[in-house]
Amino acid sequence: MKRKTARWCTVLCLIGGLVTSSSAVAGQVKKPVVNQSFSEPKEIKMAYHRSDDVLKQLESKPPRFSDDDTKPVTQSETNDLTAVPASTPAQAPSKTVYLTFDDGPHKVSDRILAILNEYDAKATFFMLDGNMRNFPDSVKRMAEDGHSLGAHGVTHDKKKIYQSPQTVVAEMDQTLKTIKEITGIDSSLIRTPYGSVPHMKEPHKKAVSDKGYQLWDWNIDSKDWFYRDKRLVDNTIAQIAEKSKKEEPLVILLHEREETLVQLPELLQYLKEQNYSFRALDAEMTPIHLK
Ligand SMILES: [Zn+2]
Numbered sequence: 001m002k003r004k005t006a007r008w009c010t011v012l013c014l015i016g017g018l019v020t021s022s023s024a025v026a027g028q029v030k031k032p033v034v035n036q037s038f039s040e041p042k043e044i045k046m047a048y049h050r051s052d053d054v055l056k057q058l059e060s061k062p063p064r065f066s067d068d069d070t071k072p073v074t075q076s077e078t079n080d081l082t083a084v085p086a087s088t089p090a091q092a093p094s095k096t097v098y099l100t101f102d103d104g105p106h107k108v109s110d111r112i113l114a115i116l117n118e119y120d121a122k123a124t125f126f127m128l129d130g131n132m133r134n135f136p137d138s139v140k141r142m143a144e145d146g147h148s149l150g151a152h153g154v155t156h157d158k159k160k161i162y163q164s165p166q167t168v169v170a171e172m173d174q175t176l177k178t179i180k181e182i183t184g185i186d187s188s189l190i191r192t193p194y195g196s197v198p199h200m201k202e203p204h205k206k207a208v209s210d211k212g213y214q215l216w217d218w219n220i221d222s223k224d225w226f227y228r229d230k231r232l233v234d235n236t237i238a239q240i241a242e243k244s245k246k247e248e249p250l251v252i253l254l255h256e257r258e259e260t261l262v263q264l265p266e267l268l269q270y271l272k273e274q275n276y277s278f279r280a281l282d283a284e285m286t287p288i289h290l291k
Contacts, residue, residue, distance in 0.1 A: 095276045097240070097250045099123040100218060102152055102191065104256030105131050109138035111261055113145055119268040121278030125256075126152040126191040126216075129175040136182045143183040148280035150189030150216070151175035161192065162199040165207035168192060172213060188283050191216045197290040214283060217290040218253035219243055222267075228259040233267045240271075248288050251281070 101112065104127050116123055125142050127149065132139050142149055153161050153171040161171050172190045179187050190213045192200055200208075200215070208215050220239040224232040236252060243250055254260050271278070 095244070095250075095274070096279050097252060097271060097276045098281055099252050099254060099278055100126060100191070100216070100281070101254050101256050101260075102126045103128060103131070103156070105135035105138040105142075106256035107135070108258055108261045109135055109256055110141065112256060112264065113138070113141055113147075115261070115264050115268065116147070116278070117145060118265075119272060119278065121268060122146055122148070122280040123278065124148040124150060124189065124216075124281045126150045126189070127175065127179070128152050128156055129154040129171075129178050132175070132178050132182060139179070139182045143185055146280070148189060148282060149179050149183065149185055149187050150191060150281070151179065151187070152191055153193055156193045158194065158199060162204065165203045168200070168204050169207050169211055172208065172211070176213075188213050189216060189281060190214065195290045214281075214285070214287045215289070216251065216281060216287045218251045219248055219288055220250060220252040222252060222254050222260070224255050224257060224260040224263070228257075230263060230266070232260065233263050233270070236267060237270060249285065251288055 099116075099121065101123060104125055122145075125147060127139070129151075139149065151172045152175065153168075154174055155161055155171065161168055172192075176187055176190075179185055188211075190208060192215065195217045196205070196215055197217070205215065220236060220243055222232045222236045227235060240250060240252075254264075268278070
């Protein structure tokens with residue numbers, strides 16, 4: 001009986017030892033990752049320095065992720081991790097996100113385009129007719145830079161545009177015609193204001209489909225119009241982590257707004273480090289819809 005107990009003790013001690021040593025190894029591996037000295041990429045610093053208020057707000061908030069497994073790894077951190085055989089973004093398979101910007105063009109369009117250019121990112125702009133007439137040069141530049149252009153309508157007024165299937169078609173017709181006038185591009189991409197749910201009933205959907213238009217919603221909502229600060233980046237990243245497990249293309253809803261512009265470099269930097277590439281929607285893709 002005593003010998004049996006001794007044997008069990010030996011086994012337990014061995015297990016205990018293994019657990020302790022593996023924790024120690026995990027601790028060693030994790031240590032550089034939990035390092036809080038997050039060195040911001042140059043672009044992000046530039047963005048933050050645009051507004052001291054934004055910076056103060058960020059400093060007063062807890063770090064984005066308490067679980068540092070999901071924290072973006074910066075270049076300085078990867079340098080510290082030379083001994084760790086963790087997969088780097090360069091080794092990971094290529095992934096794609098589709099950035100979409102609604103409600104433009106806007107006075108910030110050119111700066112959004114410059115940032116997209118810096119990250120070699122293509123995006124899709126769903127635009128309002130009147131805004132295109134106000135900023136035709138931005139629309140031209142979007143086309144020249146290889147982004148996709150789509151219609152978001154004329155009134156952006158639920159009561160007007162969704163009045164009937166014909167009113168939806170009329171607004172989209174007019175907006176797509178303006179895209180053609182300004183850029184020469186025949187687009188068939190549309191996104192209706194506030195998304196297709198609940199306003200686009202079956203007859204509305206049939207009417208735009210009969211016209212050969214592709215009606216696009218999104219599956220990642222940055223809620224940039226609501227957050228207007230760094231939370232829009234956090235919110236988007238959290239949804240990407242969740243949605244990337246599914247088969248659907250990752251379509252991110254953003255708006256052409258000053259606050260979105262300020263946060264855009266950080267979002268793009270994070271996605272780039274995660275080995276995402278940024279592409280524009282096209283007429284061959286099967287659109288996704290809100291459920
Ligand atoms: Zn809109």
